[in-house]
Amino acid sequence: MLLGRADGAKVSVLQSVRPKAHTGAGHFVIEARAMAKVVFLAMELDLQIVGQVHTHPQEAFHSAGDEEGANIRYNGFISIVIPDYGDHLPARTGWAVYRFRESGGWQPLDVDVVTVVGGIAAL
């Protein structure tokens, strides 16, 4: 999960946290107890949960299971999918980046909208 600040147009990620999750082919589930820990951390740091990131074994895209597992979604929420379990990091080769819109669901964004500054990713 990505913690940071969002002003409506720009999202700045200032902290990331990896909650305990159940994952498998085409799906992931973060149980309420694990998500509560993320919410608590965000509150302690005075940040918002601004997005999520996960990897795929091969191609990056938003699967139906990804959309089901994205329990937090609001206007501007970001979802990043990284291919090949992140083998190409820090290069952003093949990333799939989405922004949630209440009026249209998950909208794909060009990966070039992501700027990494000193290890901190900002959109």
Ligand SMILES: [Zn+2]
């Ligand atoms: Zn996925």
